[in-house]
Amino acid sequence: MPPRIAILPGDGIGPEVIDEAVKVLQAAGVAADFEFALIGGAAIDATGVPLPDETLELCRQSDAVLLGAVGGPKWDTLEPAHLRPEVGALLPLRRELNLYANVRPARTMRPLVHASPLKEGRSMIDLIVVRELTGGIYFGERFRKDDGKTAIDTAVYTRAEVERITLRAFEIARQRRHQVVSVDKANVLETSRLWRETVNDLAAQNPDISVTHMLVDNCAMQLVRDPGQFDVILTENMFGDILSDEASMITGSLGLLPSASLSDANGDKVFGLYEPIHGSAPDIAGQSRANPLAAILSAAMMMRFTFGDGRTADRIEAAVEAALDEGLRTADIFENETRLVSTTEMGDAVAAKLRP
Numbered sequence: 395m396p397p398r399i400a401i402l403p404g405d406g407i408g409p410e411v412i413d414e415a416v417k418v419l420q421a422a423g424v425a426a427d428f429e430f431a432l433i434g435g436a437a438i439d440a441t442g443v444p445l446p447d448e449t450l451e452l453c454r455q456s457d458a459v460l461l462g463a464v465g466g467p468k469w470d471t472l473e474p475a476h477l478r479p480e481v482g483a484l485l486p487l488r489r490e491l492n493l494y495a496n497v498r499p500a501r502t503m504r505p506l507v508h509a510s511p512l513k514e515g516r517s518m519i520d521l522i523v524v525r526e527l528t529g530g531i532y533f534g535e536r537f538r539k540d541d542g543k544t545a546i547d548t549a550v551y552t553r554a555e556v557e558r559i560t561l562r563a564f565e566i567a568r569q570r571r572h573q574v575v576s577v578d579k580a581n582v583l584e585t586s587r588l589w590r591e592t593v594n595d596l597a598a599q600n601p602d603i604s605v606t607h608m609l610v611d612n613c614a615m616q617l618v619r620d621p622g623q624f625d626v627i628l629t630e631n632m633f634g635d636i637l638s639d640e641a642s643m644i645t646g647s648l649g650l651l652p653s654a655s656l657s658d659a660n661g662d663k664v665f666g667l668y669e670p671i672h673g674s675a676p677d678i679a680g681q682s683r684a685n686p687l688a689a690i691l692s693a694a695m696m697m698r699f700t701f702g703d704g705r706t707a708d709r710i711e712a713a714v715e716a717a718l719d720e721g722l723r724t725a726d727i728f729e730n731e732t733r734l735v736s737t738t739e740m741g742d743a744v745a746a747k748l749r750p
């Protein structure tokens with residue numbers, strides 16, 4: 395049976411960039427059943443809800459999910475909030491599919507080294523943030539005390555939650571440079587002390603991985619000072635939310651950054667949802683100006699993590715770099731002496747490099 399990939403294009407530029415990602419997978423010879431379903435505003439317009447049951451069921455029956463982006467001014471203020479695309483589609487999808495490990499690579503593309511907001515002369519960046527996605531302060535009890543003037547958010551972590559994300563970070567580090575920096579605030583927070591103890595116990599059982607610890611405030615600083623020092627950054631939900639945005643942006647354009655949200659392994663396959671980190675960009679939707687490379691690189695991550703096919707992932711990443719090397723640029727990364735291309739032209743160029 396060929397693998398089954400659920401394709402959820404979503405809204406705005408979502409369908410435009412997803413078309414290019416599917417084109418590139420096909421050009422790379424990936425023989426899968428690509429099954430399309432509605433999500434976000436497109437699903438609201440067609441069915442009245444942002445995450446129809448059929449879409450969730452298709453994802454459950456699939457080996458992986460490739461998502462574009464959801465949302466737009468037409469739907470973002472709908473009441474009640476669970477009808478809105480992000481709250482009503484993305485959050486339940488992550489919860490229902492148990493996607494507890496958010497993985498975000500930040501890598502300098504050689505032809506775009508100037509796009510980094512950091513000064514020249516910095517080391518090349520090639521790191522991955524592994525963020526715990528379903529625990530911590532975002533999921534703890536929150537309330538106001540009676541007078542309304544005191545607000546309380548609770549951060550909760552269990553040892554089991556820390557163990558599974560740590561082991562996932564170790565697995566990822568094993569495919570790379572075997573170095574994990576675990577980021578916490580163990581000088582203040584009890585959840586961080588449990589986090590550190592657990593990571594240390596697992597580090598002792600996995601001596602092939604070099605594990606060090608860093609306080610989150612220092613990590614935020616080190617990412618700007620010397621991002622080349624990091625291989626895998628492992629951290630909890632809220633710290634990861636902030637650090638992964640910081641790490642992403644030091645490489646350059648939003649239109650280039652992929653992500654994965656992973657669940658448990660089933661045999662040798664890891665179920666995952668893959669998506670560019672950008673949104674639906676309503677300001678440029680329908681104009682073929684969107685950069686499809688983040689979606690294409692998300693498809694490459696899918697080949698590496700869900701299908702264990704690092705070779706195809708490497709080929710897709712090399713094809714992206716080759717297209718950039720030729721000077722092709724979508725509007726968001728255009729510079730003098732490069733050639734401005736549309737969304738489809740960029741996808742075509744990457745696909746052409748993959749065809750035998």
Ligand code: NAD
Nearest residue numbers: 463464465466470649672673674675676677678684685726
């Ligand atoms: P956004 O990422 O959509 O856009 C921010 C800016 O970056 C815009 O100027 C846009 O044109 C540009 N941009 C984004 N992706 C690009 C690409 N691939 N190529 C070229 N330029 C690109 O963020 P926003 O404007 O804050 O949000 C717009 C909508 O997207 C909202 O409805 C928001 O809720 C939604 N959103 C969805 C997701 C998701 O689906 N995961 C994530 C973030 C935002």
